[in-house]
Amino acid sequence: MVLVMGWGEKREVLGAxxxxxxxxxxxxxxxxxxxxxxxxxVMFIPVAxxxxxxxxxxxxxxxxxxxxxxxxxxxxxxxITLDQVSPP
Numbered sequence: 903m904v905l906v907m908g909w910g911e912k913r914e915v916l917g918a919x920x921x922x923x924x925x926x927x928x929x930x931x932x933x934x935x936x937x938x939x940x941x942x943x944v945m946f947i948p949v950a951x952x953x954x955x956x957x958x959x960x961x962x963x964x965x966x967x968x969x970x971x972x973x974x975x976x977x978x979x980x981x982i983t984l985d986q987v988s989p990p
Contacts, residue, residue, distance in 0.1 A: 908943045917978030919958060926965040933958045935969070935978050958984055 918932040939954040956974035959966035969977065973987045 906945050908946075909941065911938055911940050913938045916956075916974060918961075919977060919984050922984055924960040924963060924965050927960065927963040929960070929962045931961045933960055933967075933984065935974055937971075937974065958987075 914937045916935045916937060918934055920932065921930050922933055923930045924933075935956070935958045937954065937956050939951050941948055941952075942950040956969040956971055957966045958969060958974075958977065967984065967987065969987055973982065976982045977984065977987065
């Protein structure tokens with residue numbers, strides 16, 4: 903019998919911010935808002951999920967800002983800007 907297992911990180915894109923200048927690469931563009939979590943699969947069936955976090959990432963470089971779940975959803979809806987986000 904063959905047992906197929908896998909693990910990794912899955913990212914779900916929630917939306918994008920208006921154009922913003924990145925402090926790291928100095929490019930201007932939208933930032934991607936996403937939810938990420940680690941997961942374990944056995945025979946292609948998800949068995950466990952853990953380590954959920956939310957972030958907004960520059961679309962050019964890997965610079966990102968960690969967000970709370972509430973702020974990530976409010977930012978994706980456009981209720982707040984990235985400058986108004988409180989630390990998680």
